[in-house]
Amino acid sequence: MSSGQEPEAVIKAFFDNALSGREAINNLEYLCRQTPGRLPGSQASVRAVRFAAEALKKAGADSVWLQEVTVPKWERGRESCTVISQKKTTSLSVSTLGLSVPTVPGGIIAEVVEVKDFEQLKSLGKENISGKVVFFSQPADNRLINSFSGYAGVVVFRINGASEAAKYGASAVIVRSATQATHDFPHTGVTRYQDNIPKIPAVAVSPSGAETLSSLLKSDPRLKVHLITECRSFPDTISWNVIGELRGSLYPDEYITAGGHLDSWDITEGAHDDAGGCVQAIEMIRLFKSANVKPKRSIRAVMFMNEEISGTGGTTYAAEAMKKGEKHYAALESDRGVMSPRGFGFDAEGERLQKLSELSSYFRPYNIRDFDRGGGGADIGPLKSLGALLIGYMPDTQRYFDFHHSANDTFEKVNFRELQLGSAAIASLIYLIDFFDL
Ligand SMILES: [Zn+2]
Numbered sequence: 379m380s381s382g383q384e385p386e387a388v389i390k391a392f393f394d395n396a397l398s399g400r401e402a403i404n405n406l407e408y409l410c411r412q413t414p415g416r417l418p419g420s421q422a423s424v425r426a427v428r429f430a431a432e433a434l435k436k437a438g439a440d441s442v443w444l445q446e447v448t449v450p451k452w453e454r455g456r457e458s459c460t461v462i463s464q465k466k467t468t469s470l471s472v473s474t475l476g477l478s479v480p481t482v483p484g485g486i487i488a489e490v491v492e493v494k495d496f497e498q499l500k501s502l503g504k505e506n507i508s509g510k511v512v513f514f515s516q517p518a519d520n521r522l523i524n525s526f527s528g529y530a531g532v533v534v535f536r537i538n539g540a541s542e543a544a545k546y547g548a549s550a551v552i553v554r555s556a557t558q559a560t561h562d563f564p565h566t567g568v569t570r571y572q573d574n575i576p577k578i579p580a581v582a583v584s585p586s587g588a589e590t591l592s593s594l595l596k597s598d599p600r601l602k603v604h605l606i607t608e609c610r611s612f613p614d615t616i617s618w619n620v621i622g623e624l625r626g627s628l629y630p631d632e633y634i635t636a637g638g639h640l641d642s643w644d645i646t647e648g649a650h651d652d653a654g655g656c657v658q659a660i661e662m663i664r665l666f667k668s669a670n671v672k673p674k675r676s677i678r679a680v681m682f683m684n685e686e687i688s689g690t691g692g693t694t695y696a697a698e699a700m701k702k703g704e705k706h707y708a709a710l711e712s713d714r715g716v717m718s719p720r721g722f723g724f725d726a727e728g729e730r731l732q733k734l735s736e737l738s739s740y741f742r743p744y745n746i747r748d749f750d751r752g753g754g755g756a757d758i759g760p761l762k763s764l765g766a767l768l769i770g771y772m773p774d775t776q777r778y779f780d781f782h783h784s785a786n787d788t789f790e791k792v793n794f795r796e797l798q799l800g801s802a803a804i805a806s807l808i809y810l811i812d813f814f815d816l
Contacts, residue, residue, distance in 0.1 A: 383671075385810060386740065388669060388806075388809055389741075389809070390743075391669040391671075392802045392806050392809070393799070393802040393806075395664075395802075396799070397798050397802070401437070401664060402658070402660075402794075405433050405661075406657045406789060406792060406797065408433075409426055409429065409647075409648075409649075409653035409656065409657070410653055411789060415644040416640060416641050417452070417642070418450060418641050418683055418687055419451035419612070419617060420453075423641055426640050427617070427620055427640065430656060430660070430681050431622075433660050435622075437663040438664060438666075439622030439623055441623050441625075444618035445620075445695065445698065446616055446694075447616070447618060447619055447684060447690050447691050448615075448690055448694075449614065449615060449617045449690055450477070450684070451614065452476055452477055452611050452612070453612070454473075454607075457473070457607045457608065458472070458485075459603055459605050461590075461591060461601055461603050462487070462601060462603070463597075463601035464597075464598055464601075468590060468594065471586075471587045472552070472583050473564035474607040474609050475536060475540075475553070475566055475581060477571070478569055478579055478607060479578070479611075480579060480607050480610065481579045481606055485606035486549050487603070487605075488511045488549050488602060488605075489600060490510060490603055491506060491507055491548075492513045492595055494514075494515060494516050495514075495516060496534075499512065499546065503546060507546040508547030508548070509547060509548075510549065511549055512539070512551045513551075514553045515591070517532070517558075518558045518779070519532075524775070525778055526714070528779070529557070529558075529779055532556045533556040535553045535556075536582060537567075537568065537570050538569075538570065538572075540571060540579075541570070541575045545575060548578055549578060550605050552583050553582050554583060555582045555585055555784070556779070556782075557782065557784075558779050558780075559585055559780045560585045560586060561584065561585060561586060561786070562585075563584055563784040563785055564583055565783045565784040566644075566783050567643070579605065581607060617684065619694065620640060621681075622678065622679045623676055624666055624667070626673055626675040626677070627672045628675070629676075630675075630676050631676070631704070632675040632707045633675060633704055633706050633707060634678070634710075635710070635766075636659050636662050636679060636710040636712070636804055636808055637681050637682060637710075637712070637758075638659060639652045639656070639681065639682045639683070639684075639713060640652075640653075640682065641686050641687075641691075643686060646784060646785050646786075647788045647789055648787055649781070649788055649789050650716055651781065654712070654715065654716030654800075655711070655716070657716075657797065658712050658716070659804075660679055661802075662679055662805040663679050666809070674812050674813070675707055677808060680757075682695065682757040685757050689757070692758065695760070695761075699764055704764070705765070706765065707766060708766055709761045709768055710804060710807070710808065711754065711769070711771065713771075714772065714773055714778060715775060716796060716800050717775065717776075717778065718796045718799065718800075719746050719771070720772050720773060720774050721738065721749050722770065722772055722807055723751065723770040723772050724749070724752070724753055725767065725768035726751070730816070734749060736749075737749060737810050740806065740810060741806070744803065746799075752770060753768060753769050753771075753772070754768040754769070754770050771803070773796070773800060
């Protein structure tokens, strides 16, 4: 197929090919099953980097290279949380939050203060909190239609809860997992300590564990928890972004990127977050190649390292692009899971947004209709200052937080057709933006 082909035919070729091939599924299976727990600096993350580079070569990239990134290194150890109430003990499912400090050897045994938010924490004050474990029990607001909005409302307790509680002398925090789910999987994620505030251990408790703790506290407000976390921080280390490129035929020095992040939390296969996004970027290269579509601009699949802890993959990529004077035309991120594609969010307005929205007509045969303002992503955010149009891939996200940062995010939770449809949608959008110079 030549670049003289009608866009509709190119898009159909992308979808046909994506839905006929096993490449995406095989790549996803490898990342999930052979490199689970791809925390930055881990052995699994190094294996994932090697695999992703090979997969990009196989997909037909003209060049593939690794870009060095400085990353933090943190490891979980043994962890447990036992409630001691009226002479009986109840074990809760917990996961230490990333970058947390450990408990003292043998753990902490202390009373628990349940709070809904930072206001309540403040009103209780030092006299009620000092020496105790603070339990942030607020669930995500299930009434919010956008699941990311529900998540955003409670993730602040995971991120800032430890330092906020430490200001009043708390000895540790237990945070209800940031999810709409009600299962017994704890959802981990990074926590951030403020400067000049004592660092206290922080764990997430599963949603059902949070319900259990709340109800035990109602019948026995003086109960105690025995909390053990044996995590460790190490000095920063080196890892890599993985980049594959198809050289542009007309403007080879202008770049359009699509990608996701290769790292994941240590307790999970990270299928939806975000092996799937990486696989879709590899697929984009393969789909262009197999349809023999020669882009005008250079197209890059970029798999970022360390999105989960401190985002140095994204900042390093942008800094190097800036240093080399690269013109980044557009950048797309797929990091909202690999459920069925709904559309794209564009960080644009006015006439440009109007033109981008009109691209939805090409996607109607595939039931992809939501072309709105919004989008972007943590890894591509830094490319905005280089003038890149930021684009977020928008699948249906209702189930995303059933998986996010938990051991529930496994290979078999991905529907293959949804993964394939997403790959084709991303390749098609990138093709259209390049073809029409949007
Ligand atoms: Zn992610």
